[in-house]
Amino acid sequence: MPGHRGVAVRVRRRDTGVIHVLDPGRRVRPTVGLGVHQRVGAPLQRPRALATLDAAVHSTWCDTGDLERAVDEQRGRRGIVAVRDLLPHVDGRAESAMESEARLVMIDYGLPKPLLQHEIRGPGGVVWRVDFAWPDQCVVAEYESVDWHVGRLEMIRDRTRLAGIQELGWTVIPMVVDDIRRHPARLGQRIAHHLSVARLTG
16 A cells, blocks of 8 residues: 555455555555554544545445544544544445535534435435435535536436425535535535524425
8 A cells, every 4th residue: 555645535454454544645554453544744634534434434344333443542643532523423424525524514513413315206206315415404405516517418417306306395505615615604504594494484
């Protein structure tokens, strides 16, 4: 793994049970136990740390119990306290780093816990899956990546999916990277507003 530069979080588990978590885009060296690898002297920021932990569990190579034991073994290491504080929020259902970062915004601003990868059933048995859902309020939040649509057909399919969800009475809240990283308070307020409106009208 020396010299490896990942484009996504990767988890490696050897026969000895060692787990290596590679932070996206960083050069790493293997460590004993679970390593949330980072630049020397530069601990991971909380959003990236949660994304790394989510991806570790999503990979199915380890579970939250493995993470807890590994973090406990690294007591005293710089930045490990912040990682430990994130463990209760780890969720392997997150399918991208930005979904993890968006969820941390929701956590930090005290929003009700959403369901991840929730399925909504439409006419004719069609099933639409969404990033975040609050079914009791019929509110959905979707992360929209600038790289998501690779072609016209994909764009049409996604627009049709969101229109179908809205026709069923759901409110759809789109999120882009700037909402999550540059304006988290505004995003938190926007989601809270739609949830409160749904409760009043429900």
